[in-house]
Amino acid sequence: MGHVETAMSDFLSQCGGVAVIDGGLATELERHGADLHDPLWSAKCLLTSPHLIRTCVEVMCGPPCGLLSIFILSHVAFFPNHYGKVHLDYLEAGADIIITASYQATIQGFENKGYSLEESENLLRKSVEIAREARELYYSRCHEGLTDHTADDRILNQRPILVAASVGSYGAYLADGSEYSGDYGDAMDLEFLKNFHRRRVKVLAESGPDLIAFETVPNKLEAQAFALLLEEEEINIPAWLSFNSKDGVNVVSGDSLPECVAVAESSNKIVAVGINCTPPRFINDLILSIKKVTNKPILIYPNSGESYDAERKEWVQNTGVSDKDFVSYVNNWCEVGASLVGGCCRTTPHTIREIYRNLPSRSTAPS
Numbered sequence: 001m002g003h004v005e006t007a008m009s010d011f012l013s014q015c016g017g018v019a020v021i022d023g024g025l026a027t028e029l030e031r032h033g034a035d036l037h038d039p040l041w042s043a044k045c046l047l048t049s050p051h052l053i054r055t056c057v058e059v060m061c062g063p064p065c066g067l068l069s070i071f072i073l074s075h076v077a078f079f080p081n082h083y084g085k086v087h088l089d090y091l092e093a094g095a096d097i098i099i100t101a102s103y104q105a106t107i108q109g110f111e112n113k114g115y116s117l118e119e120s121e122n123l124l125r126k127s128v129e130i131a132r133e134a135r136e137l138y139y140s141r142c143h144e145g146l147t148d149h150t151a152d153d154r155i156l157n158q159r160p161i162l163v164a165a166s167v168g169s170y171g172a173y174l175a176d177g178s179e180y181s182g183d184y185g186d187a188m189d190l191e192f193l194k195n196f197h198r199r200r201v202k203v204l205a206e207s208g209p210d211l212i213a214f215e216t217v218p219n220k221l222e223a224q225a226f227a228l229l230l231e232e233e234e235i236n237i238p239a240w241l242s243f244n245s246k247d248g249v250n251v252v253s254g255d256s257l258p259e260c261v262a263v264a265e266s267s268n269k270i271v272a273v274g275i276n277c278t279p280p281r282f283i284n285d286l287i288l289s290i291k292k293v294t295n296k297p298i299l300i301y302p303n304s305g306e307s308y309d310a311e312r313k314e315w316v317q318n319t320g321v322s323d324k325d326f327v328s329y330v331n332n333w334c335e336v337g338a339s340l341v342g343g344c345c346r347t348t349p350h351t352i353r354e355i356y357r358n359l360p361s362r363s364t365a366p367s
């Protein structure tokens with residue numbers, strides 16, 4: 001087996017068998033005041049507020065460099081979380097994997113806003129850089145062993161951390177909630193989807209992530225397009241393929257989940273497969289169904305169970321489960337077969353901290 005195939009199993013061993021994925025990024029940005037009523041949704045923050053995603057350094061002082069950056073980073077490390085710092089919050093909640101803000105970041109979406117090809121590609125790169133810098137800041141905090149008053153609740157535990165470059169679906173780019181229907185019309189074909197994602201995937205892969213996260217994938221055709229792209233573009237970074245479901249049986253388009261998982265199973269470059277942005281109540285049965293067709297690690301990062309109003313770009317509140325209920329399911333999902341667990345839309349660092357603390361393999365970890 002090559003290094004891509006073994007990367008995830010090696011990582012999971014280092015994590016004690018189960019890795020923690022972060023929680024919702026876009027919805028956490030919103031909780032910190034970002035307005036995502038835009039076709040770019042969370043990718044809009046790459047244009048305007050990277051500080052919300054990572055840290056307040058750039059807002060205060062411009063990009064860090066040299067001695068100045070050592071001063072700024074150590075100085076910023078003592079600032080409370082008033083700017084958000086969403087990746088950092090997830091790391092301090094115990095996430096082993098953070099997912100970049102590129103879910104709805106596409107070259108086509110940026111070009112629609114008037115950015116050039118070069119600028120659009122730079123914005124994609126920036127999403128990975130922001131996550132990598134957050135990881136560095138986290139490591140420097142671990143190293144310094146910060147224990148200010150607000151740190152009581154933080155998990156400052158030096159551990160391997162992966163940056164996963166998010167690739168959302170074509171439906172996400174459409175910005176009309178199509179990733180929850182998977183219906184791209186009869187005229188859609190594999191070539192179109194491959195070409196839509198080709199340059200984006202290549203640029204993200206070359207930006208230095210540890211993983212590519214194809215996420216909220218709504219149908220089999222797009223899964224095939226992603227698997228083929230990894231081959232055609234000779235991408236040598238491991239990837240995961242994560243589907244969503246709204247009935248607990250099929251993926252959202254109605255395509256068979258086992259057939260979708262079989263697409264992942266047939267690719268050496270796909271190192272984990274599973275479900276995200278799906279209500280928690282469906283997860284148990286979905287894991288059982290996935291397990292029948294793959295030996296790859298299974299990843300699970302459901303949403304809160306609330307529903308999304310795509311027209312208003314708002315969540316219908318109070319229709320989901322509490323953090324307490326969400327977390328109470330997690331160990332059961334691991335018992336039936338999940339090896340990577342976290343949260344998607346409307347889950348928060350609090351959800352992730354509780355997941356981390358409740359995992360038997362982590363509950364004794366220093367905090």
Ligand SMILES: C[S+](C)CC[C@H](N)C(=O)O
Pocket residue numbers: 038039040041104171172173174175176177178179216277308310313345
């Ligand atoms: C996973 S959904 C909540 C993402 C947002 C959607 N593509 C939109 O633009 O409305």
Ligand SMILES: N[C@@H](CCS)C(=O)O
Pocket residue numbers: 023024025026027042099103166215216277344345
């Ligand atoms: N990684 C994305 C997934 C949206 S379904 C986010 O958390 O915003």
Ligand SMILES: [Zn+2]
Pocket residue numbers: 024216276277303344345
């Ligand atoms: Zn989601």
